[in-house]
Amino acid sequence: xxxxxAMDKAELKFAxxxxxxxxxAQGGAEGGIEMDWLFKFxxxxxxxxxxxKRGIDGSLKALTRLYGQSxxxxxxxxxxxxxxxxxxxxxxxxxxxxxxxxxxxxxxxHKGSVVAGVVGTLIAIGLLGLWHxxxxxxxxxxxxxxxxxxxGIPLGIMMNRLERxxxxxxxxxxxxxxxxxxxxxxxxxxLLGIGRVPGFIAVVIYAIPPIIRLTDLGIRLVDKEVLExxxxxxxxxxxxxWKVQFPxxxxxxxxxxxxxIMMALGMVVIASMIGVQxxxxxxxxxxxxxxxTQGIFxxxxxxxxxxxxxxxxxxxGQRLQKHRGGAA
Amino acid sequence: xxxxxxxxxxxxxxxIFGPSPRQYVDSIKNGLTKTExxxxxxxxxxxxxxNISMPGGKIQVVMGLSGSGKSTLIRHVNRLIExxxxxxxxxxxxxxxxxxxxxxxFRRTHTAMVFQRFGLLPHRSVIDNxxxxxxxxxxxxxxxxxxxxxxxxxxxxxxFEARYPNELSGGMQQRVGLARALSNDASILLxxxxxxxxxxxxxxxxxKMLLELQKELKKTVVxxxxxxxxxLRLGDSIAILRDGEIIQQGxxxxxxxxxxxxxxxxxxxxxxxxxxxxxxxxxxxxxxxDTGSMPKLKSGTTLEVAAGELTSSSxxxxxxxxxxxRPIGAVSxxxxxxxxxxxxxxxxx
Numbered sequence: 001x002x003x004x005x006a007m008d009k010a011e012l013k014f015a016x017x018x019x020x021x022x023x024x025a026q027g028g029a030e031g032g033i034e035m036d037w038l039f040k041f042x043x044x045x046x047x048x049x050x051x052x053k054r055g056i057d058g059s060l061k062a063l064t065r066l067y068g069q070s071x072x073x074x075x076x077x078x079x080x081x082x083x084x085x086x087x088x089x090x091x092x093x094x095x096x097x098x099x100x101x102x103x104x105x106x107x108x109x110h111k112g113s114v115v116a117g118v119v120g121t122l123i124a125i126g127l128l129g130l131w132h133x134x135x136x137x138x139x140x141x142x143x144x145x146x147x148x149x150x151x152g153i154p155l156g157i158m159m160n161r162l163e164r165x166x167x168x169x170x171x172x173x174x175x176x177x178x179x180x181x182x183x184x185x186x187x188x189x190x191l192l193g194i195g196r197v198p199g200f201i202a203v204v205i206y207a208i209p210p211i212i213r214l215t216d217l218g219i220r221l222v223d224k225e226v227l228e229x230x231x232x233x234x235x236x237x238x239x240x241x242w243k244v245q246f247p248x249x250x251x252x253x254x255x256x257x258x259x260x261i262m263m264a265l266g267m268v269v270i271a272s273m274i275g276v277q278x279x280x281x282x283x284x285x286x287x288x289x290x291x292x293t294q295g296i297f298x299x300x301x302x303x304x305x306x307x308x309x310x311x312x313x314x315x316x317g318q319r320l321q322k323h324r325g326g327a328a
Numbered sequence: 329x330x331x332x333x334x335x336x337x338x339x340x341x342x343x344i345f346g347p348s349p350r351q352y353v354d355s356i357k358n359g360l361t362k363t364e365x366x367x368x369x370x371x372x373x374x375x376x377x378x379n380i381s382m383p384g385g386k387i388q389v390v391m392g393l394s395g396s397g398k399s400t401l402i403r404h405v406n407r408l409i410e411x412x413x414x415x416x417x418x419x420x421x422x423x424x425x426x427x428x429x430x431x432x433x434f435r436r437t438h439t440a441m442v443f444q445r446f447g448l449l450p451h452r453s454v455i456d457n458x459x460x461x462x463x464x465x466x467x468x469x470x471x472x473x474x475x476x477x478x479x480x481x482x483x484x485x486x487x488f489e490a491r492y493p494n495e496l497s498g499g500m501q502q503r504v505g506l507a508r509a510l511s512n513d514a515s516i517l518l519x520x521x522x523x524x525x526x527x528x529x530x531x532x533x534x535x536k537m538l539l540e541l542q543k544e545l546k547k548t549v550v551x552x553x554x555x556x557x558x559x560l561r562l563g564d565s566i567a568i569l570r571d572g573e574i575i576q577q578g579x580x581x582x583x584x585x586x587x588x589x590x591x592x593x594x595x596x597x598x599x600x601x602x603x604x605x606x607x608x609x610x611x612x613x614x615x616x617x618d619t620g621s622m623p624k625l626k627s628g629t630t631l632e633v634a635a636g637e638l639t640s641s642s643x644x645x646x647x648x649x650x651x652x653x654r655p656i657g658a659v660s661x662x663x664x665x666x667x668x669x670x671x672x673x674x675x676x677x
Contacts, residue, residue, distance in 0.1 A: 229447030231408055233461040233512070234436030243464070247451045 064190050075197045082196045085143050089135040097135070098122050101308070109315030117311060121304040130301045136278035138305060140196070140271070141264045144203040148260050152208050153253065156215020157241070166216070173209045181206055181270050189274055199276030207264040214256025218249030254317030261309045265302055279305075334384045334419055334438070334515035334548045336405060341378040341414030343400055343572075346371030349412045362571060374400045376572045378414070382565070384515075385546035387538075389563030391553055397572040398552045402520050405550060406439045407431060418516070436465045440509035444521035446501045448493040454504050455480065455489040461512040472511075479507040483537070499530035506534075510541070519551045523558065535561055556595050560584070560604040568592060581609040585667075602632040602668045610667040611648050611657035622647050627656060631664050638664070 043049075089097070098119055105118040125134045159166040185202055192198040222245050230244045272280030279298045286295030342353050344365070352360070352371055362373040375397045382388040392398040403409040404416055407423055416423045418438065426434060440461065441447075448457050455476050456463075462472035480489050483503040493501050502522060509517055523531045535558065542549065553559050559566050560580040567577045568588075576588035584605055587593045607629050623646045625634050638646055638661050645660040 225443055225445050225447045226449060228408060229441065229443060229449075232406055232435060232439070232441040232447075232518075233464050233508075234432045234434075235464050236432060239464055243460075244449060248449075250451075 060187060060190060068191060071191050072193065072197075075192060078200065079195075079197050082140070082143055082200055085139040086136060086196075089139040089142075090132055094126060094131060105308075105312050105315075108312045108319070110319065111315060114311050114315055118308050121308055125301045125304055128297050128301065130279065130282075130298065133277070133279045133282060133298070134301055134305060137265075137268050137280065137302070140200065140203065140268065140276060140278065141261065141305070141309070144200055144207055144264045145257070145261050147200075148204055148208040148211055148264070149257060151204075152211035152256070152260065153215050156212045156253075156256075157219065157246075159212060159216040160219045169212070173212060176205055177209050181267065185270075185274055194275030196276060198274050199271040202271050202274065203264050203267045206267045206270075207260045210259035210263060211253070211256040214252050214259065215249065218252030218256070219245045221252060222248045251317055251321045254313060254320060258310060258313040258317070261313060262306060265306045265309070268302065336380075336382040336388075336516065336548060336550070337415075337417040338378055338380045338382075338401075338404070339415045339417070341375055341401075341404060341416065342412045343374035343397070343404070343409065344371050344412045345374050353413045373572050375404075375411075378572075378574060380567055380574070380577065382548060382550065384548050386564040387542060387549040387551055387562050389551045389553060389559040389566045390569055391556060391559040391563075391566060392569035393554055395571075396569040398554075398569050399520055400572075401569065402518050402550055402552050405516065405518055406435050406441065436461065437512075438514050439516045439518055440512040440514040441518040441520065442502070442505045442509050442522040444524050446493070446498075446505045446525075448501060448504055448508075450493055453490050453492055454485065454496070457493065457504055458489075458507045458511050460508055475511050475513075476507070479511045480504075482510070482541070483507045499526050499534065502526060502534065506538075510545075515548055517547045517549045519549065521552050521554065524554065531558070538562065556599055560599065568595075580604050581606060585609055600632075602635065602664075603630055605631045605667055607631065607634050607646075607648050607659045608657075610663050611659045612663065614647070614655055614658050615645075622658075624649050624653075624655075625659070627651065631668060634659060635661065635664050635668075 044052075101122065102115050102119050105115045109115070125131060155169065159169050181202060184205060185198070188198045188201055192201070219241075226244060226248065227240070230240045235243065268276065268278060268280035269283045270280070272278065272284045279301050282298040283295055283302075285291070286298065342356060343349075344352055344356070346352075346369070349371060352365060352369060356365065356373065356376065362376070365371050365373050378401060380388070380390075390398045390401055400409055404411050405418075405423070407416075407426075411424065414424075418434075423431070423434065449460065452460070455473065458480055459467075459472040459476040462475060463469075477489065480486060483506055485500060485503050485507065488496065488500065493504065496504065502525075505522070523534050526534060538549075539562065551559075551562055553562075560583075563580060565577065565579055566583055567574050568583070569575070570591060576583060576592055578586075583592065584596055584599070584601055587596055606627075607625055608627050610631070622643050623637055623641045625637060625646045625648050627648055627650045629637075629648075634646060638644060644662070645658050647655045648657045648659060650656050
């Protein structure tokens, strides 16, 4: 083998050039047994590791057995709200839904093109027979987004104001954003079973980081001189926040809301694994059974909904920025 | 308006930037230099032993180049920056002793500030920017709007009240900044390089407007600038700052005729002396000769105007009269020429 020959040659050359190196290499070969620890990481003994795993899993199971029911009960109001959203979306006559969404699009953008795009996408989804599933998906994403905004913006403001809290939260957000969703689905499913509520929680965990981060960022990016002016005119901290920082951070916060919606939609397929109905479930079935067309129809329906949400929230964000020119 | 009584006294003010500034105040007082402080101890000396006494109702200009500490100094008056040591007395009350709520109240009612880059709120219309200070104070909307509209008119922006700042030119934006400050009806007006970002013609307009308003409002104005012409035109009193230290204080006449050092001499070299020097500073005692037919000039006339008057008359000496028309001195073309052409220390009295 020419490659091995070349390697030999190179090694020879190397050894010849540096006699000290030869000695070391020989020493390494002879003392193979003693040097073993260098190549095998000193890990905790398998028995101890097993005990740790068993201990944690065992106590989580015990926790589930003991409190599972009461935890589930405490989420009952949330369950009611989610069901209510679902019933509204699936129960309402389809022309009404189209009309309402078109109205929202018009209010947000004041652009005929956005409204036409929204109506066209909805009609296409309906014609493909995915209306009911799409409504289920929209209702979940809508609920998760509202909840994420409601929790995320205050958290973002706190992150900005409380330095230590912000540091802790930042690490937590890093974990939330990089931890594979399947991992945190395990305890959620153990505690709450499968269904709407665990699906909703999974979606929120996945979708809330951008709105928190961008609220904090938006407030931090507010022009120093404007803040100084607010101080110079005797603003209290809350006046400064609500009259200056928050309105000026609004475009960035809108970008955060937009990202949150997109992440929530991206999560619906994974959420369907724990019993969330809608377009995600169809995709999951398509994967399991290798139904390519079903997969692609439902996939495009999700994309269509994403584009609707995206255009509406973007257009609204841009209208907010109307008076601000290029300045940040 | 009884606001013209507000005086500002800055005493022994030091500002050191760095992680533990307090421990170096004494060393600075004992002669540690700025360079040593920064090289050996890693702290920056922002302001070094500043003492200024600003009488009420006058325009105090603080002039210096960038890095001289002038913007730091003005921010001490309303305590946007905390000093390391010293005191700032406004009407005898030390701003530095005020607890937070009192300080906020002081900022709301006693001071108003105009910024170099305007510091306007881009999401608010002109009128909402102008009434910002009143809104913060909790004044009801109708009343603050009425006051705001009055000032918008005064600064020449009628018809623009519903516009947004980014729809206005720089000069107009600064008018909004000025209207916002004046709406506050504060006795102290802090202007931090307020006109430095404007182009020269608009700057001159704004200077004129400030002087006109000041005639009537008599606020205690602290005006920061890097432009000596601006300082000479506006300042009732001028303090020149370099490297955080005041190197000369006095009115424009004093600075032009008796510059404290070469640094200032270099500064005033390119200034049009005839425009800023006044006849009072160069006149000599009245002679015995017949003064009846000589041209009369009011005290406070600039040399530029005096020279023009004399040139168009048949005399080469004019009588200076005070406000009650009493002659107080005389000035000749020779004196005027000497004062205009002399660099730095003039031989005039």
